[in-house]
Amino acid sequence: MKTSFSRWLGLISVLLGIIAWELIVRVTDLPRFILPSPVDVWVRFLKSLADGSLLLHTGYTLLEITLGLFFGVISATIIGYFLAKSRSLEKILSPYLVASQAVPIVAIAPLLILWFGSGITSKVLICSLIVFFPVLVNTVVGVRAVPPVLYDLMRSVRATRWQILFKLELPASLPVLLGGLRIGATLSVIGAIVGELVDAKNGLGFLLKVGDFQYDTAMVFVAVFMLITLALMLYGIVTLLEKRFLRWQQPAS
Amino acid sequence: MTTKPILTVHDLSVVFPDSNGGLHVLENISFEVCPREFICFLGPSGSGKTTLLRVLAGLLAPTSGNVHFIRRQHPKIGMVFQQSNLMPWRTVMDNIKLPLELEGVSDAKARVKAQEMIELVGLDGFEDSWPRDLSGGMAQRVGIARALVHDPDLLLLDEPFGSLDAITRERMWTELSRIWQAKQKTVIMVTHSINESLFLADRVLVLTQRPGKVKFDLEVDIPRPRKDDIRYTPHFGKLARKLRETIE
Numbered sequence: 001m002k003t004s005f006s007r008w009l010g011l012i013s014v015l016l017g018i019i020a021w022e023l024i025v026r027v028t029d030l031p032r033f034i035l036p037s038p039v040d041v042w043v044r045f046l047k048s049l050a051d052g053s054l055l056l057h058t059g060y061t062l063l064e065i066t067l068g069l070f071f072g073v074i075s076a077t078i079i080g081y082f083l084a085k086s087r088s089l090e091k092i093l094s095p096y097l098v099a100s101q102a103v104p105i106v107a108i109a110p111l112l113i114l115w116f117g118s119g120i121t122s123k124v125l126i127c128s129l130i131v132f133f134p135v136l137v138n139t140v141v142g143v144r145a146v147p148p149v150l151y152d153l154m155r156s157v158r159a160t161r162w163q164i165l166f167k168l169e170l171p172a173s174l175p176v177l178l179g180g181l182r183i184g185a186t187l188s189v190i191g192a193i194v195g196e197l198v199d200a201k202n203g204l205g206f207l208l209k210v211g212d213f214q215y216d217t218a219m220v221f222v223a224v225f226m227l228i229t230l231a232l233m234l235y236g237i238v239t240l241l242e243k244r245f246l247r248w249q250q251p252a253s
Numbered sequence: 254m255t256t257k258p259i260l261t262v263h264d265l266s267v268v269f270p271d272s273n274g275g276l277h278v279l280e281n282i283s284f285e286v287c288p289r290e291f292i293c294f295l296g297p298s299g300s301g302k303t304t305l306l307r308v309l310a311g312l313l314a315p316t317s318g319n320v321h322f323i324r325r326q327h328p329k330i331g332m333v334f335q336q337s338n339l340m341p342w343r344t345v346m347d348n349i350k351l352p353l354e355l356e357g358v359s360d361a362k363a364r365v366k367a368q369e370m371i372e373l374v375g376l377d378g379f380e381d382s383w384p385r386d387l388s389g390g391m392a393q394r395v396g397i398a399r400a401l402v403h404d405p406d407l408l409l410l411d412e413p414f415g416s417l418d419a420i421t422r423e424r425m426w427t428e429l430s431r432i433w434q435a436k437q438k439t440v441i442m443v444t445h446s447i448n449e450s451l452f453l454a455d456r457v458l459v460l461t462q463r464p465g466k467v468k469f470d471l472e473v474d475i476p477r478p479r480k481d482d483i484r485y486t487p488h489f490g491k492l493a494r495k496l497r498e499t500i501e
Contacts, residue, residue, distance in 0.1 A: 149338050156310045156332040157352045157403070167351070171342045248342045248383050 033215040041225070044218035053207070058226050060202040064120055064192045065230065068127020073184060076132045077177070080139025081169075090140075097133070105130050105191060109198045123195035123203070130191035131184035138180025142173025175249060178242050185234035189227060204230075258285035258323065259439055260309075260407065265318035266464075267304055277464035278304045282318070284458060284467060286439060293450035294443040296460030297500060302443035305465070306332075306411050309441060324406060331400030331438075333413040337392035339384040345371065345395050346380040352403040370398035373432060390421040397429065401436060410442035414449070423481070426452050430479055447496045448484060451475070459499045469499040 018038050025037040032040060048054035083090045109126055116122035146169055154164050196205020204223045211219030265282040268275040278301040286292055296302050307313040309320060310330050322328045331352070339348045349370055353363035371380060374394040384392060393413060400408055413429075414422045430453055433440060444450055450457045451473055459469040473492065475483055483489055 147338075149334060149336065150340065152307075152310075152312055153332065153334070153338055154355075155312055156330050156409075157355055158311075158327070158330075159355050163355050167354070168340070171340070174342070246342075248385070 033217045036218040036221060040218045041221040044216075045222045045225075048219065048222060054222065054226065057202055057204050057207045057223075058230070060120075061192050061196065061204040061227075062230060064123040064195070064203065065127055065188045065234070067120075067124045068191060069131055069184060069188045069234075071124065072128035072131030072188065073135050073181060075128065076135035076180075076184075077139050080136040081143055083136070084140045084143035097136070100129070101133050106194055109194050113195065113199050118199040118201060123192050123200070126195040127188045127191035130187045130194075134183040134187065135177075135180040138176045138183075139173070142176030142180075143169055145176065146172040175242075175246055178238060178246070181241075182235065182238045185238050186231050189231045189234070193227065256287050259288045260286040260323070260328075261321045262309075263319055263321070265305075265308065265315050265320065267301065267308065267313070268316045279308075279315075280464040280466050282465065282467055284470075286441065288439055289437045291433060291440045291453060291455045292442070293454035293457045294441070294460055295445065295447065295450045295457050295496060295500070296443070296465060297445060297462055299463050300460040301463060301465035302445075302460060303335075303411055305460075306409050306441070306443055309407070310409055322406070328406035329403060330407055330409060331403065331405035332409045333393070333396045333400045333411065335412045335415050337384070337387075337389070337396040339387075339392055339395055339399075341384050344381050344383060345376060345387070348384065348395055349398045349402050351399060356403060366402055367398070370402045373401075373435065374398045374428070388421075389417050390425060393417065393425065394428070397432065401432070401438070406439065408438045408440045410440065412444050413442070415444075422449075427481060429453060430477075434478060447493050447500075451489060451492055451496070452479060452484060457496060459496060469496075471496060 022038050025035055028035075036044070045054070079093075083093065105126060108129075109122075112125055112129075113122045116125060150168055150172065151164070154168050159167065192203065193205040193208075196203040197209060200206040204226055208220055208223040211217065211223060261283075262285075263283050265279060266277070267279040268277050270276075282305065284292075294302050294305060304313065308315050310332055311327065340351070343351070346364070346367055350360075350363040350367040353366060354360075358366075368380070371377060374397055376391065376394055376398070379387070379391065384395070387395065393416075396413065400410075414425050417425060426449060433453075442450075442453065454473055457469075457471045457473060458467050459471070460466065461468045471492065475489065475492075
């Protein structure tokens with residue numbers, strides 16, 4: 001009884017939030033371009049869905065995010081692996097890595113757009129950059145945490161380098177790798193929007209900016225909710241991956 | 254045993270480099286092992302027992318001397334470690350078939366072999382269990398099964414029961430003795446337990462404190478199969494005292 005109730009708690013909380021929002025709109029009687037009501041947002045959502053603009057821009061942003069995640073995660077995992085293996089490589093690269101983290105992505109986004117244009121390339125690049133560091137750090141931590149005795153085991157049965165990589169290092173560091181991916185997935189949404197806000201012809205960030213310029217605040221809300229949905233979806237995918245691949249970690253209930 | 258040795262170790266020394274002339278871990282170790290012989294290295298901690306096994310397993314190159322296997326240049330090794338050393342992301346079955354996987358044996362064949370091993374070590378019904386759900390003794394049985402599954406030329410045991418409680422430990426001696434009789438493997442084991450070495454081995458070689466040298470070579474002439482209660486016979490006691498006296 002109690003568990004079935006607590007399962008609904010999240011949904012109830014969201015409903016209460018929407019009701020509170022509606023009440024605030026009614027009580028304060030603010031103009032719609034300042035604070036639209038939930039109903040306004042819903043109507044705007046249906047409209048943009050019907051004219052196809054919402055799906056187009058969401059798809060565009062999703063493409064940027066996916067490609068950015070892909071390239072960011074792949075490059076960070078490969079470089080992280082070699083960093084974990086070589087202390088001298090770590091010493092050589094670490095000034096650049098630390099510097100890249102000290103500069104906020106918002107500050108270099110205009111530069112990247114200047115260099116790579118206002119199309120998809122610059123956004124993918126920004127996403128990759130923002131995803132890169134957390135995944136890199138987690139890869140280094142994960143690979144370094146592989147127990148040395150398991151290397152002994154693998155070498156005692158004459159495992160090849162590739163076998164050690166795929167049958168030991170990868171599965172052993174997978175929990176930490178997925179932890180990095182979890183952080184990276186939400187960050188990549190931020191990366192795409194930062195890029196689109198600076199300059200873009202497409203995407204949810206573009207939609208957001210247009211809505212803002214035209215005092216179409218309901219549209220801004222729709223875009224924001226779509227972004228939240230995208231972030232939650234990516235987060236959910238990583239959680240599913242963890243459930244699928246880290247079954248051995250979950251305690252027997 | 255009159256058969257030809259399967260393994261000869263000649264004048265083996267291991268020195269770990271350090272700031273004052275190197276740490277001499279093993280010095281001029283020489284011995285021979287016959288096929289199907291169970292040899293035990295007995296020594297206090299710090300006598301280089303584990304280092305010796307690591308050299309035999311090919312995990313460490315000796316500073317001087319050599320290790321020579323008669324049948325082939327690189328023998329197949331099965332190794333059991335101090336901790337069971339299972340991969341937590343693999344089930345019991347998948348842990349045991351790992352060496353076969355690495356050899357490229359087909360999955361179906363590997364499963365059949367692994368299942369045989371599971372039955373041999375008495376873990377039927379635990380095929381799909383995760384390592385986290387096993388007791389120390391069960392985990393070490395999986396370790397033994399994994400070390401035997403690819404039919405190794407040489408089984409190396411590094412204080413395999415050191416982390417178990419006394420009762421489980423003694424039960425495992427009987428188990429290992431039975432498994433060894435069934436599989437007829439050449440075994441080299443290191444331990445610091447006199448009882449363990451006498452109960453299991455055909456020959457006990459005593460190592461000195463660092464640098465480790467072979468100080469004493471004792472033929473254990475206790476008939477097999479050895480039952481639990483042989484440990485209370487006067488002969489066992491006599492051999493135990495002999496070994497005790499040689500260990501400082």
